[in-house]
Amino acid sequence: MTQGLAQAYEGLILIGPVVLESRVSSSSPAPSTCPIDPGCVGGSEFDRVRRKPASEAEASPSSASTAPAAGMDEETQKKVESTVLEILRGSDMESLTESKVRNAAADRLGIDLSIPDRKRFVRLVVEGYLESLSQEDEQKQQQEQAGGAGKEGKDEQAEEEEEEEEEEEEERGGGTKREYDDEGDLILCRLSARRRVTLQEFKGKTLLSIREYYFKDGKELPAKGISLTVEQWEAFRDSVPAIEDAIKKLGESSD
Structure with a gap:
């Protein structure tokens, strides 16, 4: 009876490392499975018994997750x-x-x-x-395209406004269309077949010219005459009433 109890007690020590873990030798080979937790593999009986719970293991960050990006x-x-x-x-x-x-x-x-x-x-x-x-x-590219479109739009608008102004001027002038000579000067009126009044730009100045013209090689070319600056023309225009009175008086006296 005593011998049987001793063998049972000895067997308890070998099977129950949890109860008497101090009796487990570190030199003993680790079994392939843990008798307490069938899911654990490898390690000593002592390590497996004192292993952290699964929830604690998941809570502790792994070295891969805490490593700096790109190893830096x-x-x-x-x-x-x-x-x-x-x-x-x-x-x-x-x-x-x-x-x-x-x-x-x-x-x-x-x-x-x-x-x-x-x-x-x-x-x-x-x-x-x-x-x-x-x-x-x-x-x-988008800005350049937008700017180019805006510039083209402004140019078209300016051309349309200029055409409208020309049309208005033609209407005010009795519907006559603007006429230019071979030199590109604007013909304001024809005084005779060879004499006309033109408006031209010369060295940055606007000139009102009253000249005679002659034909050469199929073109009308300016001959003798006078050219008035804007200031001179304004002085002449202001004197027109006096000139008309003088002409009238001269005609009456000749009668």
């Missing part, structure tokens, strides 16, 4: 990004490659940027810069 801390990322952008802005984009940018940035900062994660980070910065350039080009 935030300050290093900012330095790399700033250096890459500086290189891009000061280089010829036609001959520049991502590899050249990455190597130049690595030389300036003394950082190995050939590591895959860092390489990917540099590529993202380069692609973002190229995309911003593309957007700027599109905006400039």
Whole structure:
């Protein structure tokens, strides 16, 4: 009876590491499965018994989730990004490659940027810069197109207004159409077959000319006459009533 109890007690020690974990030898080989938690694999009996609950294990962050992006801390990322952008802005984009940018940035900062994660980070910065350039080009083209359309619209409006003014002047002038001579001067009126009054621009001045014309090689060319500046014409115009009175009196006296 006593011998049987001793064997049962000894068996309890071997089967129940939870009850008497201090009796478990660290040198004993770890069984393939945990007798208490069938889901755990490997490790000593002591480790498996004292293992954290699943909820606590999930709450503790893994090393992958806390690792800095691209294998660099935030300050290093900012330095790399700033250096890459500086290189891009000061280089010829036609001959520049991502590899050249990455190597130049690595030389300036003394950082190995050939590591895959860092390489990917540099590529993202380069692609973002190229995309911003593309957007700027599109905006400039849209602005130029909008500006060109606006300018054309203003030109068309100015032409229409000028045509309307000409039409109004023609209506006020009895519906007569403007006439120009072979020199491009505006013919105001014809005094005779060879004499006319024209308006012209000469060396930045507006002149009212009263001249005779003659034909040569099929063209009418100016001959002798006078040209009045705007001031002279205004003085002459103001004197027209006096000239008319003088002409009238001269006619009466001759009678």
